[in-house]
Amino acid sequence: MSVTRRAVLAALGTIGAGVAAGACTGSHGRARTIGAAASPTTTTSTTSTTISALPPGQGADVLVLQTASSIEHYAAGVYTRLAGSGLVTSPGVTEAVRLFADHHTGHGGMFEGATGRAGGKPFTKANPALSAQGESRVESLRTEADALALVYTIEQLAAATYASNASQVTPGLAPLFVAVASTEARHLTVLATYVSGVLAPAAGPSPPYPDSGFFGVAGALTPGVGIA
Amino acid sequence: MVPDATGVAFLQGLELAVVTLYAEAAVPIGSPAAVHAVTVFADHHRAHAQALASLAGAGAVPAAPAKLLAALAPTDAITSERDALAFLRTLESRLAATQQWVLGGLSSVPAISLMASVLPVECQHATVFGSLLSLPMADVVPVAQGVGGHLDPADYTAP
Numbered sequence: 001m002s003v004t005r006r007a008v009l010a011a012l013g014t015i016g017a018g019v020a021a022g023a024c025t026g027s028h029g030r031a032r033t034i035g036a037a038a039s040p041t042t043t044t045s046t047t048s049t050t051i052s053a054l055p056p057g058q059g060a061d062v063l064v065l066q067t068a069s070s071i072e073h074y075a076a077g078v079y080t081r082l083a084g085s086g087l088v089t090s091p092g093v094t095e096a097v098r099l100f101a102d103h104h105t106g107h108g109g110m111f112e113g114a115t116g117r118a119g120g121k122p123f124t125k126a127n128p129a130l131s132a133q134g135e136s137r138v139e140s141l142r143t144e145a146d147a148l149a150l151v152y153t154i155e156q157l158a159a160a161t162y163a164s165n166a167s168q169v170t171p172g173l174a175p176l177f178v179a180v181a182s183t184e185a186r187h188l189t190v191l192a193t194y195v196s197g198v199l200a201p202a203a204g205p206s207p208p209y210p211d212s213g214f215f216g217v218a219g220a221l222t223p224g225v226g227i228a
Numbered sequence: 229m230v231p232d233a234t235g236v237a238f239l240q241g242l243e244l245a246v247v248t249l250y251a252e253a254a255v256p257i258g259s260p261a262a263v264h265a266v267t268v269f270a271d272h273h274r275a276h277a278q279a280l281a282s283l284a285g286a287g288a289v290p291a292a293p294a295k296l297l298a299a300l301a302p303t304d305a306i307t308s309e310r311d312a313l314a315f316l317r318t319l320e321s322r323l324a325a326t327q328q329w330v331l332g333g334l335s336s337v338p339a340i341s342l343m344a345s346v347l348p349v350e351c352q353h354a355t356v357f358g359s360l361l362s363l364p365m366a367d368v369v370p371v372a373q374g375v376g377g378h379l380d381p382a383d384y385t386a387p
Contacts (some may be wrong), residue, residue, distance in 0.1 A: 166344035182373035185348035188356040209352040213272030
């Protein structure tokens with residue numbers, strides 16, 4: 001076994017046996033299905049940031065991982081608030097909100113574990129900058145469609161950030177970032193289905209997948225923003 | 229450890245195999261949503277194969293390797309749209325797991341960046357098929373992408 005492969009397995013080991021053993025074919029949990037789509041809405045674009053040049057190595061890894069866990073805690077917090085807000089009432093959407101909140105909590109733990117293994121102090125709170133930006137949006141939510149639009153933008157930011165991070169960290173950490181980015185991408189697909197239906201246009205405001213077939217990194221959060 | 233050039237060429241052959249299998253599986257598909265998904269996703273896989281071929285350079289394979297086609301072929305006859313969608317979901321899941329596995333051996337930025345842009349989309353394809361099949365959400369959206377069911381490049385050679 002190569003050093004790289006060991007690093008990969010160590011990173012994935014924090015996910016848990018069920019995930020490492022084949023997440024894409026499905027972990028069996030609560031039996032709900034993706035239901036009818038919610039009413040159409042539009043998506044507010046995420047803040048466009050550029051990727052800062054980071055010195056390679058463990059220090060950069062730690063900063064990237066800390067930023068990632070801060071995003072996950074922010075996302076989990078928003079989903080948890082929505083679950084208790086009374087705004088989300090459709091059965092399928094309610095299930096998605098609860099499941100995705102759990103996922104983001106789990107992702108936060110994965111990134112925190114990796115931070116510790118990289119020699120850093122895990123960042124265990126919601127990203128302050130994102131929280132400050134997001135608070136007014138959360139307060140202004142009035143409908144389930146509003147809520148879906150908000151979490152869609154959060155998932156976009158998370159997925160784009162981790163897709164970008166995969167090539168910023170030492171290669172042994174890339175699988176962790178892509179593994180999590182892939183689940184955020186699945187979240188996007190489910191949310192798009194609720195917003196616009198299973199035939200939501202890939203070129204529309206809340207696409208279920210990128211029209212090009214390639215996941216972009218536009219809107220990725222610069223490592224260190226909000227936490228440094 | 230799979231060298232990047234070898235891993236990228238393997239993944240290119242895998243995408244070509246997926247394109248071939250999409251065409252075969254699509255025959256009984258007729259509903260508008262499923263036809264749309266299969267058409268778009270097959271195009272995505274062609275684009276993925278092309279991008280991987282560009283990265284593989286001289287190591288790129290000219291066609292889908294026979295051993296990969298055999299390994300991924302349906303084990304039961306596909307006689308209905310539901311059969312086809314279930315097969316394609318499994319195909320996407322194995323593709324994603326294999327990409328995740330190979331990613332663990334990659335070390336160059338271009339190869340890692342390309343996989344970071346391709347793998348999430350394969351997972352989105354699988355999610356769409358899961359949605360069309362009305363599968364339980366926890367099955368459609370796992371907590372993170374894993375490597376279960378992956379193909380090992382060491383078991384396959386060029387055609």
